[in-house]
Amino acid sequence: MKIIKSLLLTSMFATSIALPTNVFADDAITVYVDGQQLSFEVEPVIKDGTTLVPLRAIFEKFGYEVSWHPEDQTILGLKDGADIQMNIGNNQAYVRGKAFTLEVSPTIINGNTLVPLRFIGEASGMKIAWDGTNRRIDVKSQTENIAMVITNTLTGSTFTGEVVNGKPNGKGTMVLKDGSKFEGFFVDGVINGYGVATYDDGSKYEGYWQNGKWHGEGKLIYSDAHYYQGDFIENNYDGSGVEYDKNGNVLRMGNYSRGVLVSPSKQDIRKKDNDKYFTLSWGMSESEVKASRSDKPTLERKDSKGNNQIVYDYTFELGEKGKVGYIFNNTGLIEVMYLTESMSEFDDLFGVYTLLDMDLSSLYNNENGQDDFKWRVDDIAIKAYKKVYANDFRGMAEMAMRSNELTLLAQFKSIDSNIDLAMYNGGSLSKPSYTVGLSYVKK
Secondary structure (H helix, E strand, O other), X not given: OOOOHHHOOOOOOOOOOOOOOOOOOOOOOEEEEOOEEOOOOOOOEEEOOEEEEEHHHHHHHXXXXXXXXXXXXXXXXXXXOEEEEEEOOOOEEEEOOEEEEOOOOOEEEOOEEEEEHHHHHHHOOEEEEEEOOXXXXXXXXXXXXXXXXXXXXXXXXXXXXXXXXXXXXXXXXXXOOOOOEEEEEEEOOEEEEEEEEEOOOOOEEEEEEEOOEEEEEEEEEOOOOOXXXXXXXXXXXXXXXXXXXXOOOEEEEEEEEOOEEEEEOOOOOOOOOOOOOOOOOOOOXXXXXXXXXOOOOOEXXXXXXXXXXXXXXXXXXXXXXXXXXXXXXXXXXXEEEEEEOOEOOHHHHHHHHHHHHHHHHOOOEEOOOOOOEEEOOOHHHXXXXXXXXXXXXXXXXXXXXXXXXXXXXXXXXXXXXXEXXXXXXXXXXXXXXXXXXXXXXXX
């Protein structure tokens, strides 16, 4: 793979700000951002010389969308393609994929999540000052949008974008002497986060970076137009991915390690005698689909997007009645959907769902692994269900779905299709109305 090392600039470590180690219960800490005092539901505290503040207030003030993932106690802040990731009790944090060591890790105090203010501020390009006399912290914006030329005897590169303390830090564009160009995010002068690089040989990479290298999900397009899309680690195919020719046809797919395909995935083995639910081909015309069937459609109409729909009666393998619909745009067939009639009895449609799941799992890769449960309740409720029903999968599914707290969803992928299988309750607890749906959507 092509690696342009000259895109890397010298890394610099964030400057630490020493704060007093004493904690005064009677003297509240005030925090100002660009002169405006922040209001917290829970007072900031000082722990081992680091000021900790409530999670959501500080993230949202700095313009991040914040999310909390209780399963592994991960805090994630997203802003303009950038991200900050931290974990409760862990002093390792990540900014646009680059690892940093925290002096004090995020913590939960009396049910409230608190995070280190200095780290969040500096990671966001802010300058922080501590006034010990008045127990006041001032956070000030210091990012400047300027154009600067980085003198480099090897590349003569030019950087235009956000600069902090004279170093690229934020969104910007780096152009090299040979015409290669990177547009994306920098942390302390090094490419980190999402970005797009075009190279002098005509190749292009778009995706995520870490420490100046392709790292995470991305797409590498070669000069002859064939490409790889999937996971990267340190400039190599590494993880799940697919290689395509210039026309978008799959060459090979599976799990890669250091650029080598070590575990090929199931190929698109869908044939008329294998996948009995989809025996057609994408791009077929309406007349071709009609000619493939011996019966007449029960409905023909346009949907809200202006696409044509044709609907037929369908009987599932276990005898349940339903419909099958075909959707067309100006390129031909783009979607096929099966839908059972709604029923109040859980077991009948649960049997249909289980059979379909088994059939599809034998042909395609299940994107959800073994977990088809899509809950609409919090972890406490989920744990209660699992405790009550233990290994009774069917019983738990029926009660949770009847309460409108669960949908069964299995997702599969073939080379040219996204496949969703779902079972849900469209009614209520007292009057359930269960439905099973199966859809094939052209990629």
